[in-house]
Amino acid sequence: MADTTPPTDGHRGGFGEYGGESGGLIERAFREKIVLVGVTHPGEDEDDTERHLDELALLVDTAGADAVARVEQRRHTPDPATYLGAGKVDELRELCEAVDADTVVFDDELSPAQQRNLEKILGRTAIDRTAVILDIFGQNAHSLEGKAQVELAQIRYRLPRLRGKGKALSQQRGGIGARQGGGETQLEVDRRRLLRRMHKLEADLRDIERVRHTQAKARQRSRLHRVAIVGYTNAGKSTLLNRLTDAGVLVEDRLFATLDATTRRLQLPGGETVLVTDTVGFITKLPTQLVEAFKSTLEVVVDADLLVHVVDASAPDPEENIAAVNRVLGEIGAMGVPQLLVANKLDADPTGAKHLRTDHPGAVAISARTGEGVDDLLRTIGDRLRGLSTVTELVVPFDRGDVLATLHREGEVLLETVTDDGMRVRARLDEAAVSRLREYVVAAPA
16 A cells, blocks of 8 residues: 655655554555565475465455566575575566566565665565555454454554654654753654554453453353354355355455454254354464454354364365464464364365365365355254263253253253153253253263
8 A cells, every 4th residue: 555655765655555543554546566576495396486476466466456577586594684685686676677566575574674675675665475464454354353453463563663764763852951862763752652552452452352251151151052164265254154144244255355253143953053153264374463463353263162164175275275274273272172174165176175075084065155065064063063962861850941941952952751750851961061950860971
């Protein structure tokens, strides 16, 4: 998003320029020309780099710019000053001039020093994948919490990159005593302002988190099973939630179309009611600032009884997408939650879906768009959730209709018979329900 004010440090302003109180990226009035840069590291090959740059091009397009050229280099270690070698940086500068590029976007994260040095040499803005993703999140966050989380991540990214720009950071001289010293620099003022804003956002998010914990306790008292839909961005998670629950969540064929978690009730074929939540999509090299900022929102994943891991079967490398999602799940402590792999877009790539089912026993193939395979998915979700429960027999006195209602509400009643002592019930219950109703239990859980 191009800054409307002329740059003061000798390089062209452009995509990635920060402004405003929030430290976010300001609106672009035109689609900028972007040159993409990828580096092949040891253990990788050029095909990996090409796939990552293809995805980076999609990210740039989603952010509202056009990738017009790309540069690649194989290096054992990044150059500490410019990330690329000196010769490749000169080649990059010539290419930028030839295509009249506004900005250069690196697929890997740049250090503040590398970014400064590159901008001086190239004469234009140099940013990394992290800045692009933060830009997209800033555009797509709509809820109060989502906006606060994204702004917090942007500030954490921006703070170490604050730097002087021409006269804008000359020392400010105050009133009395000003002749005794140079006063405070604008850089220090900006840093203090961002720190104040960051602390305010952190406090606001703690308040929102307390409200969420209260709501979570209420959901736990209802004893409804919780299912979280996770997956790579644009894998079809929101489409699946809409297919299952008519949630009306925005669905677009672009990366990170939806950021805010949405929870809906869903009745399974066996009669059980569960809570299903659509979560933010993950991506390769997801910025640590975003993972940290969204941890409170992602608690719904950690607390879920089952993760429905949606995979785009038509993706160039679905296994890499699966690994990227699992890395983020590991970062937030959710790898211990049971997973059900769902190969989506069966209509677009039936062969890819078949391979995923073969490589991942127990996986289900569906098309969230057409509905094919969704009935099988619902039955599988019910079976997996029932596997988390135990079959227990109870005898409930005839005058305890409230207990019978609890059994039907919190578990799956398999059989009811009338006896002299009351209703004999065989039901599938979780451990918490068995513990609360222990006085009525007549047979140990099976």
